[in-house]
Amino acid sequence: MHFSPRSALAIYQREMARAFRTAFQSILSPVLTTSLYFVVFGSVIGARMEPVGGVPYGAFIIPGLLMLTLLGETTSNASFGIYMPRFTGTIYELLSAPVGVAETLAGFVGAAATKGLILAAIILGTARLFVDYEIAHPLLAAVYIMLVAASFALFGFILGIWADSFEKLGIIPMLILTPLTFLGGTFYSVRDLPAPWDAIALANPIAFLVSGLRYSFYGVADVPIAVSLWLTLGFLGVCTIIIAVIFRTGWRLRE
Amino acid sequence: MSEPILSIRGLTKTYANGPRALDNVDLDIRAGEIFALLGPNGAGKTTLIGAVCGLVRPTGGTITAFGHDLARDWRAARARIGLVPQELATDMFETVWRAVSYSQGLFGKPRNPARIEEILRSLSLWDKKDAQIRALSGGMKRRVLIAKALAHEPELLFLDEPTAGVDVELRKDMWEQIAALKQRGVTIILTTHYIEEAEEMADRVGIIQRGRIRMVDEKRAMMERLGTTEAVIELAAPLAAVPEALAGFGAVLSEGGTRLTYRGGNGQGRGRAEVAQLAQALTRAGIGFTSLDIHDSSLEDIFVGLLGQEQEAA
Ligand SMILES: Nc1ncnc2c1ncn2[C@@H]1O[C@H](COP(=O)(O)OP(=O)(O)O)[C@@H](O)[C@H]1O
Ligand SMILES: [Mg+2]
Numbered sequence: 059m060h061f062s063p064r065s066a067l068a069i070y071q072r073e074m075a076r077a078f079r080t081a082f083q084s085i086l087s088p089v090l091t092t093s094l095y096f097v098v099f100g101s102v103i104g105a106r107m108e109p110v111g112g113v114p115y116g117a118f119i120i121p122g123l124l125m126l127t128l129l130g131e132t133t134s135n136a137s138f139g140i141y142m143p144r145f146t147g148t149i150y151e152l153l154s155a156p157v158g159v160a161e162t163l164a165g166f167v168g169a170a171a172t173k174g175l176i177l178a179a180i181i182l183g184t185a186r187l188f189v190d191y192e193i194a195h196p197l198l199a200a201v202y203i204m205l206v207a208a209s210f211a212l213f214g215f216i217l218g219i220w221a222d223s224f225e226k227l228g229i230i231p232m233l234i235l236t237p238l239t240f241l242g243g244t245f246y247s248v249r250d251l252p253a254p255w256d257a258i259a260l261a262n263p264i265a266f267l268v269s270g271l272r273y274s275f276y277g278v279a280d281v282p283i284a285v286s287l288w289l290t291l292g293f294l295g296v297c298t299i300i301i302a303v304i305f306r307t308g309w310r311l312r313e
Numbered sequence: 314m315s316e317p318i319l320s321i322r323g324l325t326k327t328y329a330n331g332p333r334a335l336d337n338v339d340l341d342i343r344a345g346e347i348f349a350l351l352g353p354n355g356a357g358k359t360t361l362i363g364a365v366c367g368l369v370r371p372t373g374g375t376i377t378a379f380g381h382d383l384a385r386d387w388r389a390a391r392a393r394i395g396l397v398p399q400e401l402a403t404d405m406f407e408t409v410w411r412a413v414s415y416s417q418g419l420f421g422k423p424r425n426p427a428r429i430e431e432i433l434r435s436l437s438l439w440d441k442k443d444a445q446i447r448a449l450s451g452g453m454k455r456r457v458l459i460a461k462a463l464a465h466e467p468e469l470l471f472l473d474e475p476t477a478g479v480d481v482e483l484r485k486d487m488w489e490q491i492a493a494l495k496q497r498g499v500t501i502i503l504t505t506h507y508i509e510e511a512e513e514m515a516d517r518v519g520i521i522q523r524g525r526i527r528m529v530d531e532k533r534a535m536m537e538r539l540g541t542t543e544a545v546i547e548l549a550a551p552l553a554a555v556p557e558a559l560a561g562f563g564a565v566l567s568e569g570g571t572r573l574t575y576r577g578g579n580g581q582g583r584g585r586a587e588v589a590q591l592a593q594a595l596t597r598a599g600i601g602f603t604s605l606d607i608h609d610s611s612l613e614d615i616f617v618g619l620l621g622q623e624q625e626a627a
Contacts (some may be wrong), residue, residue, distance in 0.1 A: 060388055068418025071409075079406060147402030151461065154366040155419045156391040222315060313369045 061164075065157045068166025073139060077173050084173075088127050091183045095123050096188035099245060104189075107209055110247050111278040116189035121271040124181050125206070128174055129264070130241055131205045133231050136170050141227055144219070144310070151311060159305035163298065167211045174207025175200065191275070193196030193199075199274035205266055205290050212297035219301075220309050238264045243272075248280045263289060293312030316380070317341035318469055318500050319365065324374035326360050326524075334360040336524040337376070342469070343504060347495055349515035349532075350504040353614065357524040359399055362471045366396045378469065392420060395467030399474045399504075401454045405447035409438055412446060413460045418463030432460050436490065452483045459490070470494065474501040476510060488514055508616050513574035519618060541610045542584025544575040544591070549601030558598045562591045573602075584609065 078082055100116040107115035143149035152162065172298055178200075185191070207257070221227040242248075242264035248256055259265055270286025273279035281288070304311065319342040326335040334357045342348050350358050363369030365376055368385060376383040378390040404412055413429050433439045436456045441449060446457055455475065461471060472491070476484040490513060505511055511518050514534065519529040526533065551570035564575040574603060575591055578584015588607055595602060 062421040064421045064423065065419050068415055071418070072415050073409065075407075100338065146405075147398070147400050148404055150366075150368055150396065150398050150402060151416065152393070153368050154391060154396045156388040156421055157419060158388070308370050312367070313363065 059160070061160050062157065066161040066164040066168070068092075069157075069162060070169050071165060073169030074126065074172065076139070077135070077169070084131075088131065088177055088181055089184050091127060092123060092184045093188070095119070095214070096185060100185075100188050110250070111276070113233075113276045114149055114279060115309075117191035118247075118272075118278070119245055120182070120185050120189070120191060121275045122239075122268050123185070124178055125242075125264070125268050125271055126236070126244055127181055128177060128203065128207060128238045129210050129267075130231055131177055132170055132174055132200050132210040132236060133214040133217065134228075135173065136166060136211040137218035137221065137231075139166060140215050140218035141221055149311070153310070159302050162305070163212070163215075163301060166215060167208045170211030170214075171208045172203040174203055174211075176215055178203045193275050194277045195274045199271065202274050202290070205287075205294065206271070209290055209294040209297060213299060216297060216300055216304070219304055222310075228313065234268075235264075238262050239268070241265075243268045243280060263293070266290075314396070315344060315547065318344040318379060319502075320377040321361075322366060322375045322377075323366070324361070324376065325370060325372045326357075326364060327372045331526075334524050335364065335371075338521075338524070338526050340519060340526060340529065342500060343517075344468075345498060345501065345502055346516040347491065347501045347514055349511035349518045350502060350521055351506070351508065351511045351518055352504070352521035353506055356521045360524075361521070361556060362473050362502070362504065364395065366471060392465065393468045394468045395462035397455075397458045397470070397475060398471045399477065401451060401458065402559060403446045403454055403457060405445070407446055408443050409449075409457055409460070410442040412457060413464050416461040416464040422465045424546060428466070429460075429464065432463050435462050435493070452479055455479065455487075455595070463494075467499065469500045469502070472501065472504055472587045474504055474506070476505070476507065483540070484510075536610075537579045538627065541576055541614075542578040542588060543608045543610070544584075544588040545604075545606045545608075545619060546573040546575070546592075546602045547571065547604045548573060549603055552600070556598055556600070558594055559591065562587060564591065 067199045091218040096116070104115040105150075109115060110118045140149075142150065150255070204220055211241065217230055218227065241259065243259065247270075248259040248265050250256075251259055266281055266286045266289045267279040270283055273286070319340075321340040324338040324340075325333070325334045328506050336357075338357075338361065341423065342362075344572050351362065352358055360369055364371045365378065365383070367383075379393055381387075381390040383390050391395055407415070410429065410433075413432065414424070417425065417429065424543055430439065433442055436459060437458060438453070441453065442516065446454060449457065459472075459475075475491070476487050479487065488510070491501060491503065503510075515532050518532050518535060519532075520527040530538070544565075552566060552573075553570060555564060555566055555573075559573075562575055563577060564573050566573055575584075575588055577587060585607065592599075592602075592605060
């Protein structure tokens with residue numbers, strides 16, 4: 059199979075430049091949201107909460123909050139990244155270039171993973187201002203964050219190709235992603251839920267993502283880390299296959 | 314003739330719940346030529362370009378560029394093809410420089426700032442290199458699109474209506490740019506519905522209508538074959554019939570015998586020569602005339618005539 063690193067790099071750099079162009083917004087917005095959550099849940103409410111699994115409540119919610127912002131930002135960023143060129147017509151260039159699905163994804167997803175890491179660093183830095191915490195497995199956390207960012211960049215990419223209006227573009231993150239993340243144990247351990255809600259909560263795939271990240275932070279998890287990792291990798295794989303099929307058939311890309 | 318640089322066979326495109334935009338199109342493009350695809354709006358010009366450049370999936374037929382079958386070896390072929398689209402689709406917030414350098418990288422070329430500078434200078438965009446594209450005028454945006462299309466040094470360049478909506482002065486300017494590209498050895502396919510443009514620029518012209526190529530020929534040959542010279546001679550005194558001395562010219566009388574009209578020639582000077590002979594014959598025969606008006610048919614007349622026939626046939 060052919061792969062042109064220069065093409066992939068060009069797409070990567072352009073995606074990164076796009077993020078830096080709106081750097082103010084991309085940094086300020088997560089800093090502000092995270093701060094608000096920490097003021098309300100971390101400090102005010104958290105002070106009256108029991109530690110969860112030995113972790114003080116304020117620290118306990120960090121991975122969940124990180125996941126909440128990461129999923130939302132990555133998905134919408136990637137979906138805009140491909141939707142806007144379709145909308146304005148600039149996608150003609152990508153379609154007429156000697157570039158296949160591999161370069162396109164390497165560029166888009168690589169950039170999304172990088173942005174995910176930067177975003178995570180910003181959120182963790184902000185969190186540090188409010189609560190004290192140690193990350194048990196920093197390397198695992200970094201890899202996991204990149205993996206999740208890459209998966210949801212692919213997911214956002216599919217969304218951006220599927221959507222034929224701005225409304226549809228915004229509806230999935232708002233109607234599905236945010237509620238599932240909230241219900242996925244951002245602010246609590248799903249194991250603390252009364253039966254049958256603990257089992258029902260585990261039907262939510264995002265609970266596994268939150269749990270995985272929480273494991274990398276504090277060594278405690280609702281489900282084994284291996285399960286979270288495999289689930290993430292599986293999601294990544296499925297999204298990649300869907301995009302490969304989209305490129306092969308030209309669905310919504312080529313008339 | 315050498316191998317065509319682009320060879321299209323039986324190309325057909327039917328849009329989903331849409332019309333048949335291309336109907337069994339055969340077309341060969343020669344290396345180094347400027348080929349004008351001339352046709353009214355909706356004829357299928359953009360669709361044809363889209364099919365070659367990978368924006369449109371053909372319903373049937375084959376496209377071969379540089380000897381590569383586009384269905385299989387699209388990478389190799391696309392690396393050598395450039396496209397300037399009809400719509401002014403640009404990344405508004407990007408600067409000119411970044412936009413062009415992105416194109417260079419996207420097409421797999423190593424970074425080459427000297428080449429970009431050369432392109433921007435040749436298109437008079439150099440002093441705008443750090444400007445955001447949204448701040449540029451329509452004509453300038455079109456140039457940015459050309460610069461982007463040239464960034465990977467294509468050997469075959471498509472220009473889809475390069476002068477649509479461009480004022481006369483800019484249009485002349487664009488023609489010069491295109492001529493300069495040809496000088497550099499780039500093969501150019503441009504679409505237009507300005508006949509004047511095809512006449513001015515093209516080595517060969519293809520006339521397309523309702524998805525079918527009606528005619529492809531050297532511009533000159535086309536005008537030779539179909540071009541005519543028309544001469545209208547207003548006579549000093551009415552004639553009852555065309556005199557014997559003028560019989561060979563095939564001229565006809567009208568307006569109560571006061572107007573003599575000649576139609577003939579090959580669009581390449583023979584008509585004018587015959588009109589001169591006709592005028593001399595009139596003088597020799599002692600027939601006076603007050604005015605003589607000559608008009609060579611242009612590509613426009615050919616075009617309108619051709620489409621008119623089609624309309625009647627339909
Ligand atoms: N995306 C599309 N979906 C459906 N029909 C289309 C589409 N694009 C073009 N057409 C139709 O195909 C025909 C040819 O269009 P086009 O190639 O744009 O013509 P031209 O460029 O010569 O003006 C027209 O009838 C047009 O309406
Ligand atoms: Mg068109």
